[in-house]
Amino acid sequence: MALPKIQCVCGFGCGSSLMLRMAIDDVLKKNGLEADTLVGDVGTCLSNPCDVIFISRDLAERIADRAEMPVVIIENFMDNAEIEEKVLAYLNEFNK
Amino acid sequence: MEELVKKDNIKVGLEASDWKEAIKLAGEPLIASGDIKKQYIDDMIRSVEELGPYIVLTKGFALAHSAPCPAVIRSSVSLITLKEAVNFGSSNDPVNVVMCLACVDKVSHIETLQKIARVLMRKGSIERLAESKTVEELYQRINNAEEV
Numbered sequence: 636m637a638l639p640k641i642q643c644v645c646g647f648g649c650g651s652s653l654m655l656r657m658a659i660d661d662v663l664k665k666n667g668l669e670a671d672t673l674v675g676d677v678g679t680c681l682s683n684p685c686d687v688i689f690i691s692r693d694l695a696e697r698i699a700d701r702a703e704m705p706v707v708i709i710e711n712f713m714d715n716a717e718i719e720e721k722v723l724a725y726l727n728e729f730n731k
Numbered sequence: 732m733e734e735l736v737k738k739d740n741i742k743v744g745l746e747a748s749d750w751k752e753a754i755k756l757a758g759e760p761l762i763a764s765g766d767i768k769k770q771y772i773d774d775m776i777r778s779v780e781e782l783g784p785y786i787v788l789t790k791g792f793a794l795a796h797s798a799p800c801p802a803v804i805r806s807s808v809s810l811i812t813l814k815e816a817v818n819f820g821s822s823n824d825p826v827n828v829v830m831c832l833a834c835v836d837k838v839s840h841i842e843t844l845q846k847i848a849r850v851l852m853r854k855g856s857i858e859r860l861a862e863s864k865t866v867e868e869l870y871q872r873i874n875n876a877e878e879v
Contacts, residue, residue: 645785646778646782646785646786646796646797646798647778647796647797647798647799647837648837649796649798649799649834649837649840650786650794650796650832650834650844651785651786651788651794653841653844653845653848654788654794654844654845654848654851657845657848657849658848658852674837676798677782691785691788692785692822693782693783693784693785693821694782694783694785697782710822710823711788711789711790711823712788712789713788713789713792713848713851713852713857714789715852
């Protein structure tokens with residue numbers, strides 16, 4: 636089965652999205668799960684192939700109405716508990 | 732201890748009247764060191780105006796940055812604390828710790844940023860950074876992952 640592809644998005648794909656990807660990679664490792672993670676910027680993320688986008692609330696509204704994939708909003712990029720809950724919830728859906 | 736943020740790039744207890752001034756103050760050490768040109772500060776401010784306050788990543792903390800561009804001479808990071816917190820219009824307001832990130836490309840700074848993120852993600856770390864009374868104290872807290 637193909638691994639889920641998780642795109643972490645921020646304004647330019649070089650700051651907070653990197654932090655988010657790291658946090659998601661930590662969650663995956665901790666839970667013994669596998670997924671491909673990548674970073675993207677809000678301007679081009681919709682043309683990057685992926686199964687889901689993780690993004691901050693402020694940026695989500697810029698893509699929500701055009702996104703063909705699920706968009707998961709992260710309120711607090713430093714909150715490992717929130718990130719873990721949302722990653723696990725998404726992967727549960729994905730694996731159904 | 733590996734130095735993630737240079738002492739010269741750290742300031743504590745600065746006074747900013749609003750979020751724009753906070754970003755400007757955070758960028759100033761990098762102008763002084765020649766790591767960025769003034770244009771980059773304008774870019775960081777414009778990014779928030781265009782994209783919203785998403786740079787406020789967690790309660791009290793903003794990661795000011797813009798895209799890699801010619802106004803960035805060397806990838807660099809600065810960190811300031813504010814005497815009075817300012818609002819960015821984010822759900823994570825008010826902000827009293829601002830980090831300025833400048834990168835020459837999208838990959839060369841990843842390792843440093845990830846190490847910084849590890850420090851920031853510890854519970855209560857933003858509060859501890861904000862409470863730092865001196866540059867030395869803040870320098871120790873951001874650079875010494877063990878202590879934070």
